[in-house]
Amino acid sequence: MLMKTEVESAVTKHFFLSLSVQTRVSAVMTNAPIMLNMDCDMFVNNPQAVLHAMCLLLGFDDEASSGFVQAPQRFYDALKDDPFGNQMECFFKRFISGVQGVQGAFYAGTGCFHRRKAVYGVPPNFNGAEREDTIGSSSYKELHTRFGNSEELNESARNIIWDLSSKPMVDISSRIEVAKAVSACNYDIGTCWGQEVGWVYGSLTEDILTGQRIHAMGWRSVLMVTEPPAFMGSAPIGGPACLTQFKRWATGQSEIIISRNNPILATMFKRLKFRQCLAYLIVLGWPLRAPFELCYGLLGPYCILTNQSFLPKASEDGFSVPLALFISYNTYNFMEYMACGLSARAWWNNHRMQRIISVSAWTLAFLTVLLKSLGLSETVFEVTGKDKSMSDDDDNTDGADPGRFTFDSLPVFIPVTALAMLNIVAVTVGACRVAFGTAEGVPCAPGIGEFMCCGWLVLCFFPFVRGIVWGKGSYGIPWSVKLKASLLVAMFVTFCKRN
Numbered sequence: 001m002l003m004k005t006e007v008e009s010a011v012t013k014h015f016f017l018s019l020s021v022q023t024r025v026s027a028v029m030t031n032a033p034i035m036l037n038m039d040c041d042m043f044v045n046n047p048q049a050v051l052h053a054m055c056l057l058l059g060f061d062d063e064a065s066s067g068f069v070q071a072p073q074r075f076y077d078a079l080k081d082d083p084f085g086n087q088m089e090c091f092f093k094r095f096i097s098g099v100q101g102v103q104g105a106f107y108a109g110t111g112c113f114h115r116r117k118a119v120y121g122v123p124p125n126f127n128g129a130e131r132e133d134t135i136g137s138s139s140y141k142e143l144h145t146r147f148g149n150s151e152e153l154n155e156s157a158r159n160i161i162w163d164l165s166s167k168p169m170v171d172i173s174s175r176i177e178v179a180k181a182v183s184a185c186n187y188d189i190g191t192c193w194g195q196e197v198g199w200v201y202g203s204l205t206e207d208i209l210t211g212q213r214i215h216a217m218g219w220r221s222v223l224m225v226t227e228p229p230a231f232m233g234s235a236p237i238g239g240p241a242c243l244t245q246f247k248r249w250a251t252g253q254s255e256i257i258i259s260r261n262n263p264i265l266a267t268m269f270k271r272l273k274f275r276q277c278l279a280y281l282i283v284l285g286w287p288l289r290a291p292f293e294l295c296y297g298l299l300g301p302y303c304i305l306t307n308q309s310f311l312p313k314a315s316e317d318g319f320s321v322p323l324a325l326f327i328s329y330n331t332y333n334f335m336e337y338m339a340c341g342l343s344a345r346a347w348w349n350n351h352r353m354q355r356i357i358s359v360s361a362w363t364l365a366f367l368t369v370l371l372k373s374l375g376l377s378e379t380v381f382e383v384t385g386k387d388k389s390m391s392d393d394d395d396n397t398d399g400a401d402p403g404r405f406t407f408d409s410l411p412v413f414i415p416v417t418a419l420a421m422l423n424i425v426a427v428t429v430g431a432c433r434v435a436f437g438t439a440e441g442v443p444c445a446p447g448i449g450e451f452m453c454c455g456w457l458v459l460c461f462f463p464f465v466r467g468i469v470w471g472k473g474s475y476g477i478p479w480s481v482k483l484k485a486s487l488l489v490a491m492f493v494t495f496c497k498r499n
Contacts, residue, residue, distance in 0.1 A: 031156045031159075032116065033115065033116055033117065033160060034053075034054070034057060034113055034114070034115060034116065035113070035114050035116055035119075036050075036053075036112070036113050036114075037109075037110060037111075037112045037113075037114060038110050038111060038231065039109065039110040039233060041233050041234050042110055042111060042231050042232060042233035042234075043231065043232060043233075044230070044231060045074070045076075045228055045229050045230060045231055045232040046226050046228050046229060046230045046231075048226070049071070049224075049226065049230035049231065052224055052226050052230065053069045053071075053113040053224055053230075054113075056069045056222045056224060057069055057113060057115065057222075062124075062125070063124050063125050064124030064125055064218055064219055064220055065220045065222075066115070066219075066220065066221075066222060067104075067114075067115055067118040067124065067214050067215075067217075067219025067220060067221050068107060068112055068113060068114045068115065068118060068211070068214065068219070068221050068222075069112065069113040069221065069222045069223075069224045070104075070105040070106070070107060070108055070111065070112045070221060070222070070223055070224065071111040071112070071223075071224045071225075071226070071229070071230040071231055072092040072093075072096070072108075072111075072223065072225060072229070073088065073092065073108055073110070073111060073231075073233060074229035074231065074232050074233070075087055075232065075233055075234060075235040076232040076233070076234065077234070078235060079235075079237060079402060079403050080403070081342075081343055081345040081346040081349055081403075082342075082346050082349050082350060083349050083403040083404075083405075084235075084236070084237060084238075084239075084242040084349075084353060084405075085242075085349055085350040085352075085353030085354065085357070086235050086236065086242055086245065086246070086353075087235055089340060089342065090336060090337055090340045090342060090350070092223075093340045094336055094339075094340065095279075095282075096223055097223060098279075099276065099279045100222075100223055102273055102275045102276045102279065103215045103219075103220050103221065103272070103273055103276040104215070104220045104221030104222055104223070105221050105222065105223040106207075106208060106211050106212075106221075106279075106280075106283070107207050107208065107210055107211025107214070107221070108207060109205075109206075109207030110207075110231070110233065111230060111231040111233075113224075115219075116160050117160055117161065118214045118217070118219050119197070119198060119199075119214075120147075120157060120160060120161065120197055120198075121146075121192070121196040121197045121213075121217070122160075122161050122217075123217045123218050123219075124217070124218050124219050126161065140154060143157060143158060145191070145192070146191060146192045146196070146197060147191060147192070147193070147197065148187045148188065148190075148191045148193070150178060150181060150187065152175065152178050153178070153187075198210075200213050200261065202255065202259060202261065203252040203253075203255045203256050203259070203261070204248050204249070204251050204252030204255065205248075205249055205251075205252025205253055205255075205256065206252070208252070208253070208256065208280070208283065208284070209252075209256055209261055212256075212261070212263055212266060212272070212280055213261075213266075215266075215271075215272055215273075215276060216263075216266040216270040216271055216272040217270070217271060218271040237402050237403075238402075238405070238406040238474075239405045239406045239407050239408075239413070239463075240406065240407070240408045240410055240412075242353075243356075243357070243360055243361045243410070243412045243413070244361075244410070244412070246357050246361035246362070247360075247361035247362075247364055247365050247368075247412060248365075249365075250286065250287035250290075250361055250362045250365035250366070251287075251365040251368050251369055253283065253284045253285075253286060253287055253365075254284075254287050254288070254365060254366060254368075254369040255369055255372075256284050257284050257285065257288065258369065258373060263276075263277045263280040263281055263284070264277060264281070286362065287362040287365050287366050287369075288366070289358060289362065290358050290359070290362035290363040290365070290366045291363065291366060293355070293358040293359060293362075294358070294359050294363055294415070294419075296453075297355075297359055297419050297423075297457055298419070298422070298492070299453070300423070300426065300450050300451075300453035300454045300457070301422045301423055301425070301426035301454060301492075301496075302492075302496055303445075303446050303450045304426040304427070304429060304430040304433075304446045304450055304451070304454065305425075305426055305429060305493060305496035305497075306496050306499050307433065307444065307445045307446065308445055308446065309445050309446045309447055309449070309450055310450070311447060311449030311450060311453075312447070312449070313447040313448075313449075314447055314448045314449075319447075319449065322449060323449075330351070333347065333351065334347050337350070351460070352459070352460040352461075352462070352463075355457065355460040355461070356416055356460065356461065356463075356464075359415050359416050359419055360412050360413065360415050360416040361412055363415055364411065364412055364415070401475075404463075404475060405463035405464070405466075405467065405475070406474040406475060407467050407471070407474065407475070407476065407477045407478065407481070408474070408478065409478045409480050409481055413464075413477065413481050414481055414484050414485050414488070415488075416461060416464055417464055417467075417468065417477055417481055417482065417485040418484075418485035418486075418488040418489050418492075419457065419461065420457075420458065420461035420464040420465050420468065421468065421485055421486065421489045422489045422492060422493075423454045423455075423457045423458050423461070424458060424465070425489065425493065426454050427451065427454050427455060427458065430444065430446060430450070430451060430454075464477065468482065
């Protein structure tokens with residue numbers, strides 16, 4: 001690693017003189033070899049963040065080891081125990097730290113220092129001998145084809161690609177027209193922007209896709225963990241904002257899985273390592289769990305309502321198998337949160353949110369991408385609201401509680417509301433059958449396993465149970481959602497009676 005004085009010298013030379021903090025849209029508006037990408041709701045929290053990043057970017061002997069440096073996402077005024085499961089502290093500490101030993105951390109969309117060479121689609125340790133299969137030629141015709149018609153951008157890109165020294169900008173006013181051309185967002189027409197250059201188009205999670213493309217070129221990345229955290233941002237609170245964010249992420253992840261940008265193809269035909277491919281598949285495959293979790297969520301109520309069983313009885317030897325799986329999985333997951341210094345309440349909040357997200361946001365995202373693949377609809381970028389204030393117009397008799405689930409009439413609330421109602425109905429019917437069924441000559445076929453499944457889901461969906469029964473104002477589920485959910489429950493119960 002570099003000594004402190006060497007790092008400070010490198011920062012002065014490579015960073016402060018020409019770096020601009022950019023949004024992802026205007027990442028071309030810099031001549032610096034290194035650029036910092038931050039979202040508009042974040043701020044620099046550690047004054048030494050640049051020095052730490054430059055040490056990681058410039059302190060390796062091999063350029064390939066530092067394509068970008070990603071700082072974990074941290075949040076200011078974060079709610080205690082992560083009630084909405086979106087702070088992802090355990091994810092960064094356990095999973096992202098784990099992939100450090102392969103090709104490095106994923107690009108998280110913000111709080112990231114990029115080599116502009118990597119963003120421009122240039123492989124690491126590029127040299128002229130590779131020009132046959134890369135963009136190595138300094139021909140201006142090829143630069144125009146790749147980057148567009150801006151002479152200033154092409155000259156800057158040529159200097160970055162070939163590690164040439166660039167002339168300092170004397171008159172910044174001469175670049176106003178160039179800045180206007182970039183801000184018009186049509187500079188990419190007929191170029192390689194969005195595919196081989198810059199942030200990759202075609203997915204609502206362009207950050208994961210862009211990081212995957214950089215890794216597929218052979219670059220590695222580094223996770224930068226500092227104390228205090230390098231950057232701080234805001235996390236959405238309340239049900240609508242959180243589920244909207246998860247739905248957008250899941251939609252983008254599903255788009256990557258079914259596209260030509262699938263990490264399996266990047267491993268087969270590019271330089272993405274197999275284990276890094278598996279790591280990407282773990283994250284991208286999250287929304288693919290939705291239809292299976294939904295089916296499992298319906299299986300318990302179906303068995304109770306039809307007086308059947310799918311699990312062994314408690315008196316049978318096989319009952320210990322599903323019970324051991326349930327206990328071992330949740331115990332291991334709980335121990336992970338303890339190892340990260342988080343509380344038992346944080347584990348439970350994240351666990352229940354996983355069940356809620358799976359049958360709501362992820363399910364709708366899966367259906368959205370399915371309809372898109374059939375040509376029946378298009379995905380739409382939904383902006384996540386992060387306003388932490390409660391509305392003055394809400395009729396909240398219990399007082400404002402930022403950690404409590406809020407609701408509106410979005411379709412994303414319908415599936416989980418229906419499933420919460422259905423499990424309550426199933427438990428009630430099953431209990432009545434146990435109490436009165438034997439007297440009427442109809443024994444109860446489902447065992448304790450089916451009741452545990454339904455009871456566990458009722459606990460996981462308790463914020464929705466509370467919103468159905470006791471909630472008022474924004475804390476209560478709107479009647480339009482209740483009616484639609486009730487209709488789905490009635491249809492399912494009718495289906496069960498016919499079987």
